Amino acid sequence: MKIPSLLVVVLCAGALLGARAQAQVEASLVSAETSIQPGHPFSVALRLHHAPHWHTYWINPGIGYPTSLTWRLPAGFTAGEIQWPTPQVLKSDTGEITGNGYEGDTLLLVRVTPPRSLKPGTAISLATTAKWLMCERECIPGQSELTLALPVWAAPPNPDAQWADRLARTLAELPKALPDWSATATRNGNVVTLTMKPTHALTQTHPNLHFFAVDNYIGYELPQEIKSTSDGGFAMTLHVSAEGPEKPPSRLQGVLSTDEGWGPGGSVRGLRIDVPL
Numbered sequence: 001m002k003i004p005s006l007l008v009v010v011l012c013a014g015a016l017l018g019a020r021a022q023a024q025v026e027a028s029l030v031s032a033e034t035s036i037q038p039g040h041p042f043s044v045a046l047r048l049h050h051a052p053h054w055h056t057y058w059i060n061p062g063i064g065y066p067t068s069l070t071w072r073l074p075a076g077f078t079a080g081e082i083q084w085p086t087p088q089v090l091k092s093d094t095g096e097i098t099g100n101g102y103e104g105d106t107l108l109l110v111r112v113t114p115p116r117s118l119k120p121g122t123a124i125s126l127a128t129t130a131k132w133l134m135c136e137r138e139c140i141p142g143q144s145e146l147t148l149a150l151p152v153w154a155a156p157p158n159p160d161a162q163w164a165d166r167l168a169r170t171l172a173e174l175p176k177a178l179p180d181w182s183a184t185a186t187r188n189g190n191v192v193t194l195t196m197k198p199t200h201a202l203t204q205t206h207p208n209l210h211f212f213a214v215d216n217y218i219g220y221e222l223p224q225e226i227k228s229t230s231d232g233g234f235a236m237t238l239h240v241s242a243e244g245p246e247k248p249p250s251r252l253q254g255v256l257s258t259d260e261g262w263g264p265g266g267s268v269r270g271l272r273i274d275v276p277l
Contacts, residue, residue, distance in 0.1 A: 023051070024050070024051045024054045024134045024140065024142070025048055025049065025051070025056065025132060025134050025142050026047075026048070026049040027046065027048055027049075027130050027132075027142070027144040027146060028046075028047045028049075028146065029044060029046060029047070029126065029128065029146040029147065029148040030044065030045050030047050030107075030160070030162075030163045030167075031043070031044045031045075031148060031150060031160055031163060032044070032045075032159060032160055032163055032167040032168065033150075033157035033158065034150070034157055034158045034159070035150055035151045035152065035158070036114050036118065036124065036150050036151070036153070036157065037152075037155070037156055037157055038114060038115065038116050038117065038118035038119075038120065038152065038154070039113075039114065039115065039116035039118070040114070040156075040157075041111050041113040041114075042111075042112055042114075042157070043109055043110070043111055043167050043171065044109075044110055044112055044126065044148060045107040045109050045110065045167055046067070046082075046107070046108040046110070046128075046130055046146070047105070047106070047107055048067070048102065048105075048107075048108070048132065049104075049105050050102070050103050050104055050105070050106070050134075053093075055090050055101045055102060055103045055134070056101055056102055056106070056132045056133065056135075056142075057099055057100065057102075057132070057133055058084060058099075058100040058101050058102070058212065059082070059084050059214060060100060060213060060214050060215060060216050060254075061099050061100060061101060062090075062097075062098070062099035062100045062216065062220030062221065063098060063099045063220075064099055064101075064133040064135060064139060065133050066132075067082070067108060067130065067132040067133075068082075068131050068132075069082060069108075069110065069128045069130055070128060070129040070131075071126070072127040072128065072129075073112075073126060073127070074124045074125070074126075075115075076114065076115030076117060076118070077113065077114055077115065077126075078112070078113045079110055079111070079113075079128075080110055080111040080112070080113075081110070082108045082109070082110055083109040083110065083111070083171070083174055084108065084174075084175075085102070085106065085107070085108070085170060085174060085175075085270075086173070086174075086175050086212075086255055086257050086270030087100040087101055087102060087212055087255070087257075088100070088101070088102065088103065089210060090103075092137075093137070096221075097220065097221040098135065099135075099220060100212050107166060107167060107170045109167065109170055109174075112126065114152075118152050119152065120152050120154040122151075122152045123149060123150065123151045123152060124149070124150060124152060125148065125149045126147065126148045126149075126150070127145070127146070127147045128145075128146050128147075129143065129144075129145055129146075130143065130146055131143045172267055172268075173261075173267065173268060173269040174268075174269075174270075175255045175268070175269070175270035175271065176263075176268050176271070177271070177272045177274070178262055178263055178268065179199060180198060180200070180262075180263070181196055181197065181199065181233075181262075181271065182199055183195065183196055183197075183275045184197075184275055185252040185273075185276070185277050186277070187277050190239060190240040191237060191240070192217075192218065192237075192238040192239075192240060192252060192277070193235055193236070193237055193238070194235070194238060194252065194273070194275075195229070195233065195234075195235045195236075196233045196234055196235075197229070197231055197232075197233040198232050201232065206258040206260060206262075207258060207259050207260060208258060208259045209224075209226055209234070209256060210224060210256070210257050210258075211224060211236060211254055211255070211257075211273070212254050212255045212256075212257065212270075213238075213241075213244075213252070213254040214253045214254050214255070215245055215249060215253065216241055216243065216245070217240065217241060217244045217245060217249055217252070218239065218241060218244075218252075218254070219240065219241035220241070222238075223239065224236055224237065224238055224239075225237040248277070249277065250276065250277060251275060251277060252273060252274075252276075252277050253273065253274045255270040255272060255273065256270060256271040256272075257269065257270045257271075
């Protein structure tokens with residue numbers, strides 16, 4: 001992915017670069033539980049605390065590159081992929097769209113599975129290298145070496161008083177496919193129409209809809225038009241990116257966000273879309 005041309009990419013000595021990035025993003029590794037039980041998966045999260053007006057990027061950044069984790073785990077442990085929260089549209093101070101990503105205080109969840117052979121009464125340390133691109137009016141590559149030490153107990157673990165609830169809320173808000181909606185997509189030239197139909201009568205409104213393509217097939221910076229349909233749904237006109245995949249995908253995949261959220265009480269922040277084209 002390209003770095004935004006309107007921004008200045010800061011290239012400087014490693015120590016200075018790292019110090020500057022750390023000043024704009026505070027990174028840490030946190031756990032939902034206070035201990036590990038042999039063979040039982042548990043959730044950890046990369047916490048990124050952004051300075052005001054700074055942001056990092058989603059799995060499809062639009063521009064820049066997404067945050068990544070490179071794990072160094074004890075023998076027998078496995079770590080899943082990052083579970084990406086619903087992103088937001090990132091804009092410059094002049095209103096220009098600059099990508100897809102996160103601001104404020106963000107948790108990127110990862111499911112870790114320990115081996116059944118883990119011995120109670122010991123302790124383990126998880127280690128990872130986190131890398132991100134941090135942008136405001138300029139972009140700075142950031143990197144942090146993170147560790148998390150946890151004891152191994154035979155008994156079920158207790159929730160971490162500081163992080164358990166936040167990780168649980170983040171998990172509940174992750175993009176999901178919901179039974180309340182069915183989706184279809186068709187392509188005509190460089191235009192894709194995504195049609196959403198409710199499977200039963202709904203009273204919830206969905207303002208400020210935005211579709212985020214996971215593969216940059218739909219241009220992140222291009223306008224998205226929305227029209228209501230007679231069945232209570234809506235049709236979105238999406239424009240194919242000139243810098244998208246060389247071979248058109250066979251499916252439209254991404255996340256559809258709305259300001260009020262989806263599902264009962266708006267608890268799901270993004271609706272997962274995966275339909276044939």
